[in-house]
Amino acid sequence: MATTQTEEPVSSPPADARLPMTGVRVIDVGTFLAGPYAASILAEFGAEVLKVEHPIAGDPMRHFGTATKRHDATLAWLSEARNRKSVTLDLHQKRGIELFLQLVAKSDVLIENFRPGTMESWGLSWDVLREVNPGLVMLRVSGYGQTGPYRTRSGFSHIAHSFGGLSYLAGFPGESPVTPGTSPLGDYVSSIFGAIGILVALRHKQKTGRGQVIDVGIYEAVFRILDELPAAYGLFGKVREREGSGSFIAVPHGHFRCKDGRWVAIACTTQKMFERFTQVMQRPELNSSSMYGEQAKRLAARDEVNAIVNEWTGSFTRDEVMKLCIDGEVPVGKLNSIQDIFEDEHFKFRGNLVELEDDGAGKVTVPGVVPRLSETPGRITNLGPPLGDSTYEVLIGLLGVSAEEIADLRRRRVV
C-alpha cells in the first residue's frame, strides 16, 4: 500500500538512513494492542514487521473502534498497525504451521498475546520454536502472564487496570472507580515494557547467540508503575484510596474549573511554587505560617485550600488563568480535549500529529513517533495494511514458495 506523507513530520530521515532496528525482522502474530504495539515501536525505528493474520478473520482490531471507508480497517487499526506488512496464514492447518515455522526460522523476534497454552496446543511451544531458531527472542503478553494460578483467565486492559491496583485509585472517594483515562492504557504500558525486554534480549543475543522468552502480564506492567503503593502498605499498612482530582503528595495539586466552564491542572508540589501561586492570586497572606504556609498544613486543610483555588480560577476564563499562572511561573496546564490539542501550537511545533494519505481511507491524522531521537528519528512508512497485502511477497520472496502452491494454499484457505 502506498501512503504518502502530505505534511512534513518533524522526524523525517532520508529514505536510505540506517535506523537502529534496520535488518531486524519481527513477526507479530498477536491481536489488538497488548504486544503488537511493541512491534509498532520497533517498526518505527526500522524493523521489518510481518503481521501474521488469519486468512478470513484477520486481526479483530481491524473492526475495533471507528469505521472508515476501508471495510477492513477502523481508525484504531490504521493508526496502530502502522509500518506493517500483512501476511495471512491459518495456524489451525498443518501447512500453515509449517510455513509459520519457516518464517520464524528467518526472523529475529516473535510477538504473541494468545491465552497461555494456545500456541502450545498448535504445536508451537517455545521448545519447538527455539529448535528452528535458537536466537529467537519471543515476547509473550497476556492478562496474567505465562505462569501462576490465573494464567488462563481472559484478561484485557480494563481487567488488568483493576487487578493491578490502578482503577481502585481513579475516581472520587466513596464513589465508583472510573477508567484511568484511556481504556487501553495497560495494553500500551505492557507493550513498552515488552519492547524494552526485546531490546535487552537482542543485546544478549548479540553477545551469546542465544534467544529467550519475555513474559509480561498486563496487570504487572500496570502494578509496576504505582510508585510507593506496595512499600507503604508493606511497612505502614497504608491502603491508598481514591483521591478525586487531587493527590496525597501535595495541595493544591489537582483540576480546577474556570469561569468559562473549562478546566486547568495546577500542581504546587513545592513550597516555592505555592508561594508564587499565592502571589499570582494576590493572596500572599495565604502563604504565612499561621495559614497555609506549610505543605503539612495544606494537606490537612485540603478542602479549604482547594475551595480558595476553585473560587479564584472560577473568576477568570481558562486563557486568563493560564496567562496569570505562566507569568507567575506556577505549574499549570490546560486540561485539553482532543479539540484543544488540535488547536495547540506546541503539539503542532513538536510534530505530535502526523497526517498521512491512505489509498482507501483518505487523509488520516495519527500520533507521531515517541520518543524523538536526534540522529535516527523514527518514521511512519504506512498505515495499517489491507489484509494479506504482503502474503505473496513474503511467501515467494522470503520462503521460496512457488506461485502454484500459493494458488493451492489460497483455495484451501491456508493463506
Add this chain to the structure above:
Amino acid sequence: MNKENDLPLAGIRVIDVATVIAAPFCATLLGEFGADVIKVEHPVGGDTCRAFGTPTKRKDTLTWLSEARNKRSVTLDLHHAEGKRLFKELVAQCDVLCENFRPGTLEKWGIGWEALQEINPRLVMLRISGYGQDGPYKDRPGFARIAHAVSGIAYLCGMPRGTPVTPGSTTLADYMSGLYGCVGVLMALRHRDETGRGQYIDLGLYESAFRCSEELAPAYAMYGTVRERKGPHIEVACPYGHFPTHDGKWVAIACTTDKLFARLADAMGRPELASSVVYGEQKTRIASRDEVNEVVRDWCGSLNREELLKRCYDAHAPVGPINNIADIFGDRQFHARRNLVAIDEPTIGETVIVPNVVPRLSETPGRIKRLGPKLGEHTAEVLGELLGLDAAAIGDLRKQRVI
C-alpha cells in the same frame, strides 16, 4: 540464576543526574538488567525524590528506596567549577546520561549536549522535560499532573460532566516517559555500537501520555469526534465498566465481544440474555446500555465479590476484582509471579516490600541488588574507581563542598 556480568547490560555505565521519577526510571530499568547506574546528586538534599512520598526512619521516602534501586549515589555540586570538571570526567567514561532539568539548564552550566558530545562522541543522552527541548512551551515547568492535562488523558478521566479526576496515579506520565526514554536509549545504544556515534533522545512528558490514546486523534481529525468522560464505561462495548458487589467491593467487567457477553450471561445463570432477541448483539446492548447495566448491577449487588468472581471464572467471563493494595498483598497470582519482593534494608532496620522487575526474561532475568542508596554513599568509591581520586583529594573536595 545468571552471574552479574552475564546480564545483558553488564558493562554499560549510566549517569543519572535527573530527579524524581521520569528520566531516573529509565536508569532504574537499565540498572535492573545489569547496567552500572551512578546517581549524581546535589550534596545538600540530593534528588527531590528522596522527599517524595512517605518518609522512613532515615528520612528518605519509600518511593526513593524502591525506585532508586541498584543505583550508586555520588554527590557533586554542578554549580561549582570543580563539580563541573569532575562531572565531565565522569561523562567521558559513561555510555548513557539521563537528565530531566528544564531545557537550557545544563547548557547554562556549560554541560549541554554539544559540550558533552565533544568530550564523549559515543554518548547517548536522554532528555526528558515537561514539553520537550523545543517548541513554544519548552520553558514552562512540567510535572506528570500537568502532562496528564495537556495530553488529553485527564480530560477523559471521571464521570460524564463531572470533575475530571487523576488517572489513577499522579506519577503515571513520569513512569511512561521513563519507559519510552528507555526504549530510546536502547535503540540509540544499538545505533552507537554499529556506527560509533551517540545521539540524544528528546521527550516531553505529555508526549508519552498522548501517544497512548489509540484513535482519539484520528477520530477527531476525520469526524470531529470530541471524546468525553465516560466514567468507567466505553462507547463501543456494553456491559463494560465497574460494578459494586453485595459486600461493598467492586469488580470490573469487560464484554468487548458477544461471545464474552454470552459467558457472562451463563455466569449470571441467565443464558437467555445472550439470545439474539434479547441482548445477544453488541449493538443491541449499546442501544439499551442503561437497561443492560442495570441488570448487571442488580446481579453484582446480590452476591459477595468472592462468590461472584468464582461464578465468572468458572464460566470464563471477563471479570476481575478492583484490587486495592491490601487485596493485592493477599492475592495468589501476585505471589505465584513473585511480583512483590521483600528486601531487608539495614539502614532503617526494616524489610521493605517493593514491586519486582518487569518484564520477566527467561535467560537473563533482571534483579534488585539493593534499595535506594543513602545520599553520597558511593562518592568516594566511584570517584576513586573511575577518576582515581585518593582519600586526600576526596577530603579536599568535601571541604570545598564540591561533593
